[in-house]
Amino acid sequence: MWESMSLGEIIECASDPYPSMREWKRKSNKKVIGTTFADVPEEVIQAFDMLPTTIMGTHKPLKKAQALLPDNACSLARSNLELVLSYETDLFDGFVLPQVCDTTQHLSDIWRINLKGKYFESYLAPRQTDRESAKYWVRKEIERLIDSLSNFAQRGIKREDLEYSVEVHNENKRLLREIYSFKNDNPSSVSNRELFSMIKLSQQIDKVEFNQTLKKVRDTLKRGTRDGYTDVVLAGITCDPLEIYDLFDEIKLNVVADNLLVGSRYIQGEVDPGEDLIQKLTERHFKRGFFSPIHGSVFAEFQEIKRLYQENNAKAVIYVHIEFCESQEYDLPDLKKMAKEEGIPMHVIETEYQTTSLSHIRTRLQAFFESIRGV
Amino acid sequence: MSEKPKKELTKSQMLSKKITDEYMDEAFRAKEEGRIICYTTAISPVEILVAHDIIPIYPENHSVANLTAKKGAQMCSYVEGLGYSSHLCAYARCDLAYRATGFTVTRGIPEPDMFLACNAQCFTLTKWFEVLSRRGGGLPLFVFDTPQYIRDKRAREEIVKYCVLQLKELISLLEEVTKRKFDYDRLREVVKYSAEASILYRKFLDMARYIPSPISIFDALIGMAITVYRRGTPQCVEYYKTLCEEIQEKVDKGIGVLPKEKERFRLYWENLPIWFKFSDHARLLGSYGGVILTSLYVHAWSFEFDLNKDPLYTLSENYVSRFSNVTLEDRIDMALDLFQRYSLNGMLMFMNRSCKAVSFAVPTLKDILTKKTGIPALVFESDMGDQRFYSETQIRTRIEAYFETLERLGLAKNPA
Ligand code: SF4
Ligand code: SF4
Numbered sequence: 001m002w003e004s005m006s007l008g009e010i011i012e013c014a015s016d017p018y019p020s021m022r023e024w025k026r027k028s029n030k031k032v033i034g035t036t037f038a039d040v041p042e043e044v045i046q047a048f049d050m051l052p053t054t055i056m057g058t059h060k061p062l063k064k065a066q067a068l069l070p071d072n073a074c075s076l077a078r079s080n081l082e083l084v085l086s087y088e089t090d091l092f093d094g095f096v097l098p099q100v101c102d103t104t105q106h107l108s109d110i111w112r113i114n115l116k117g118k119y120f121e122s123y124l125a126p127r128q129t130d131r132e133s134a135k136y137w138v139r140k141e142i143e144r145l146i147d148s149l150s151n152f153a154q155r156g157i158k159r160e161d162l163e164y165s166v167e168v169h170n171e172n173k174r175l176l177r178e179i180y181s182f183k184n185d186n187p188s189s190v191s192n193r194e195l196f197s198m199i200k201l202s203q204q205i206d207k208v209e210f211n212q213t214l215k216k217v218r219d220t221l222k223r224g225t226r227d228g229y230t231d232v233v234l235a236g237i238t239c240d241p242l243e244i245y246d247l248f249d250e251i252k253l254n255v256v257a258d259n260l261l262v263g264s265r266y267i268q269g270e271v272d273p274g275e276d277l278i279q280k281l282t283e284r285h286f287k288r289g290f291f292s293p294i295h296g297s298v299f300a301e302f303q304e305i306k307r308l309y310q311e312n313n314a315k316a317v318i319y320v321h322i323e324f325c326e327s328q329e330y331d332l333p334d335l336k337k338m339a340k341e342e343g344i345p346m347h348v349i350e351t352e353y354q355t356t357s358l359s360h361i362r363t364r365l366q367a368f369f370e371s372i373r374g375v
Numbered sequence: 376m377s378e379k380p381k382k383e384l385t386k387s388q389m390l391s392k393k394i395t396d397e398y399m400d401e402a403f404r405a406k407e408e409g410r411i412i413c414y415t416t417a418i419s420p421v422e423i424l425v426a427h428d429i430i431p432i433y434p435e436n437h438s439v440a441n442l443t444a445k446k447g448a449q450m451c452s453y454v455e456g457l458g459y460s461s462h463l464c465a466y467a468r469c470d471l472a473y474r475a476t477g478f479t480v481t482r483g484i485p486e487p488d489m490f491l492a493c494n495a496q497c498f499t500l501t502k503w504f505e506v507l508s509r510r511g512g513g514l515p516l517f518v519f520d521t522p523q524y525i526r527d528k529r530a531r532e533e534i535v536k537y538c539v540l541q542l543k544e545l546i547s548l549l550e551e552v553t554k555r556k557f558d559y560d561r562l563r564e565v566v567k568y569s570a571e572a573s574i575l576y577r578k579f580l581d582m583a584r585y586i587p588s589p590i591s592i593f594d595a596l597i598g599m600a601i602t603v604y605r606r607g608t609p610q611c612v613e614y615y616k617t618l619c620e621e622i623q624e625k626v627d628k629g630i631g632v633l634p635k636e637k638e639r640f641r642l643y644w645e646n647l648p649i650w651f652k653f654s655d656h657a658r659l660l661g662s663y664g665g666v667i668l669t670s671l672y673v674h675a676w677s678f679e680f681d682l683n684k685d686p687l688y689t690l691s692e693n694y695v696s697r698f699s700n701v702t703l704e705d706r707i708d709m710a711l712d713l714f715q716r717y718s719l720n721g722m723l724m725f726m727n728r729s730c731k732a733v734s735f736a737v738p739t740l741k742d743i744l745t746k747k748t749g750i751p752a753l754v755f756e757s758d759m760g761d762q763r764f765y766s767e768t769q770i771r772t773r774i775e776a777y778f779e780t781l782e783r784l785g786l787a788k789n790p791a
Contacts, residue, residue, distance in 0.1 A: 070726055070734050072462040102498050105523055106735030109703035124522035127494055133540040140533050295501050295518045298508045330502035333458035334509055
């Protein structure tokens with residue numbers, strides 16, 4: 001069902017993948033396991049022949065979540081909770097929820113208490129990545145996840161299951177990387193919206209099928225031009241709603257690099273081949289770039305953004321801020337200051353699930369890029 | 376106009392002042408004595424720092440002093456001008472304002488050499504310390520990562536092992552920074568003082584179970600300061616011995632915060648206090664026969680160190696299992712235990728804009744506690760330090776209505 005999608009279908013499905021996921025579930029009779037940002041080893045879930053899918057909020061109205069959370073809870077958390085409580089409850093057979101910040105830690109309790117009867121596991125990946133103990137702990141958590149899923153599925157997994165799953169995921173990332181790189185040189189052929197829809201869907205639907213679509217997309221790519229485009233680096237956690245990419249396309253911005261979870265940070269997560277796959281999955285955890293709530297070097301984010309900006313010869317950085325994400329809010333003032341000191345033009349987009357104002361973003365983006373382009 | 380006569384300080388108050396003054400003097404001398412200042416979180420395995428002769432400083436405490444002095448709105452709005460959002464923790468906002476302006480109602484706190492953030496309390500402090508670390512050009516920041524203490528025996532064993540590993544890493548870092556070998560015997564001694572002080576601190580808190588209660592949460596909040604910043608020292612043990620004796624004397628004489636016949640509502644408080652309304656709230660509630668007796672927050676420092684275990688192990692077990700890092704189900708059990716032991720008949724549930732770590736659970740906690748105890752709750756939203764989010768009249772009206780409800784339901788202790 002997802003093997004042969006046109007670019008238009010990809011865009012449509014990425015905006016709301018749930019109807020097609022329901023159909024897929026009905027036809028395949030497989031279980032769907034929801035996860036949230038970030039770093040749950042999807043390969044493990046897929047090895048149990050279940051579908052791992054990252055829940056990325058809803059833009060439908062809030063009904064129940066508000067009463068369960070403080071007013072200043074981040075809008076992604078609120079939106080995710082609403083999606084599972086009000087809109088897609090039946091779709092999910094269970095959840096593996098990572099805890100990356102205070103919000104996700106406490107949200108996972110609320111989630112479990114309000115969705116009794118479903119499989120539930122926490123994934124407690126380390127919130128520090130700068131020491132040996134973090135490696136020890138990632139491995140322990142992957143092993144615990146495998147035990148937990150074995151209990152739920154009432155069966156274990158064989159090495160071949162995990163090997164196959166890793167290969168499918170790796171292939172998905174390779175394909176995305178190829179398309180991304182092609183797009184950088186040919187922005188008139190592949191739009192930002194199309195590329196980031198592919199990356200989003202890759203984290204949500206069955207990759208065995210979707211890889212077929214990606215191969216076809218790759219094989220039919222036609223050379224285009226980058227004339228008139230301005231290359232930018234996109235930074236933050238995620239850029240939602242996807243319509244923001246339409247605005248980038250409209251004003252001819254070419255996202256040539258990013259550090260988003262629904263972006264390069266996902267693609268970076270290829271698992272190396274090897275005898276001990278759990279060890280390889282563990283090592284992969286540390287191959288990914290900066291993620292605001294996880295502690296590493298205190299200058300990591302700025303250094304990463306600066307490197308992407310310089311290596312790609314970009315003209316500006318666009319930072320996407322999710323309303324009420326405390327983690328980003330502690331980073332942002334220093335980030336802006338450092339960008340200014342280094343002469344890196346940086347523009348911040350404010351997003352809030354449910355209420356993002358596209359026209360406001362458009363006006364501000366236009367004004368910013370007019371000044372950059374010297375129009 | 377005649378001046379209000381100054382109340383004479385009790386023995387424990389004098390001791391508290393002496394310990395605090397000595398601590399701050401020592402901290403301010405640290406640089407010239409070549410000692411290291413480590414900023415840390417109120418909940419953190421500070422015993423390791425103390426054992427290595429490193430001076431722990433708690434920027435949260437410093438912020439409390441400024442917030443209690445009603446400087447919150449002024450300091451918080453200043454940092455908003457620097458780009459920090461108004462819904463970040465008021466401790467952090469207040470501290471960042473102090474960094475930028477030097478303004479404080481105290482003598483301030485010495486500059487840090489390094490940081491230790493324990494996320495059993497919250498991850499906010501990690502992010503806040505990251506800002507301070509950058510400000511110092513990249514000062515060492517050690518995150519003691521305490522995964523949620525989920526309800527699974529095997530997982531808990533593994534979590535504690537991971538924490539022990541990290542404490543060893545912390546010790547290596549301290550050895551590197553100070554170029555001195557860590558002394559495990561000294562650590563055992565420090566943990567012993569912490570264990571003794573914790574037992575006494577808990578004894579002090581538990582005196583709220585008497586009817587009438589000799590202490591309110593406001594006494595507990597004042598009384599908790601020494602264990603927050605001086606645990607692991609003999610002075611801390613001495614302080615709680617003195618404090619317990621004083622309170623016991625009140626119990627023996629039947630002296631309560633309110634007289635027995637006037638003590639009508641024995642209340643649970645969820646969350647941190649509203650620092651700038653501290654004494655006003657005590658007076659307001661008292662006028663209705665209400666007294667807040669306890670909260671999970673003040674119990675966060677009632678550790679149960681097991682001196683028969685490896686010190687790193689017992690430290691890990693204790694720090695990872697604080698109320699802010701257990702599951703909501705465990706937190707509910709902890710609160711129910713207080714309801715039962717302290718004969719509580721009311722609950723004030725504060726949604727603190729500043730502290731998501733504690734406030735996230737409040738709506739669910741309230742529902743379940745009400746269901747299990749049959750006691751309705753008063754839920755209100757405000758901020759622990761930023762007066763701009765506090766509405767006096769609204770809170771007064773709601774408290775009044777709440778007591779009427781308790782009365783109507785026949786939950787009040789003494790007839791009006
Ligand atoms: S990291 Fe930020 S956006 Fe993500 S859940 Fe936490 S607060 Fe929300
Ligand atoms: S008040 Fe809450 S958010 Fe602020 S430092 Fe304390 S625990 Fe962390």
